[in-house]
Amino acid sequence: MSDSTNRKARSRERILKSAVELFSRQGFEKVSIGQIMKLAKMTHGAFYAHFASKEALYHASVRDTLESSRAARLVKGPLSVKHLTELVSNCWNLQELERKHQPGPETVLFNEIGNENAEIRTLFEASYLRMKKMLETRLIALSRLKKLPFDVIADKSRVILASLVGAVALAKSLPGEQERQHILEAAQRNILQMLGVDQDELDSMLGDVSQ
Numbered sequence: 001m002s003d004s005t006n007r008k009a010r011s012r013e014r015i016l017k018s019a020v021e022l023f024s025r026q027g028f029e030k031v032s033i034g035q036i037m038k039l040a041k042m043t044h045g046a047f048y049a050h051f052a053s054k055e056a057l058y059h060a061s062v063r064d065t066l067e068s069s070r071a072a073r074l075v076k077g078p079l080s081v082k083h084l085t086e087l088v089s090n091c092w093n094l095q096e097l098e099r100k101h102q103p104g105p106e107t108v109l110f111n112e113i114g115n116e117n118a119e120i121r122t123l124f125e126a127s128y129l130r131m132k133k134m135l136e137t138r139l140i141a142l143s144r145l146k147k148l149p150f151d152v153i154a155d156k157s158r159v160i161l162a163s164l165v166g167a168v169a170l171a172k173s174l175p176g177e178q179e180r181q182h183i184l185e186a187a188q189r190n191i192l193q194m195l196g197v198d199q200d201e202l203d204s205m206l207g208d209v210s211q
Helices: 003-026 033-039 044-049 054-076 081-090 106-111 118-144 153-173 177-194 199-210
Strands: none
Touching: 003 033, 003 044, 003 054, 003 106, 033 044, 033 054, 054 106, 054 118, 106 118, 106 153, 118 153, 153 177
């Protein structure tokens, strides 16, 4: 590979890394090409040498996020209960969560709910299906250990995701801090109960997350 090809590949990677960081925090609509290029420390005009459009970059950033998340899950196993509680407690402001984890498919679900852009909706669906699969894997593993008394894994995953994403959407939309926290805490408790966590463990986990 020539030096010029190497430089172009490195520049593309810088843009993509900046895009993943900004898109995962703010979503497609709130991020501009200028912001991405500023974070990448490159000129605005250099963008189109690597990507045809903002949509094309977003697509690449989501694909990168999904693949990175997939690799992490293969190493760590099913979606952990701890990660789920952290998702709920920090979801309306993802900055704290991002200090602990690489962005995952949940970032698209949190940021793009209701987006009417056809391409974004396709990516939203892909992120939803990825999260649903992670939850199903978690629930199947627990069921095999006879820790969970339910039969319909897929429906359980759907309810958990609906509770998670719904809590995020409400928390992001409400101005009052107190009510936001009440919504997130109620969603946490509901999700953990659906995962078969007993009361003592539930109180312990929620106490650890809130500290």
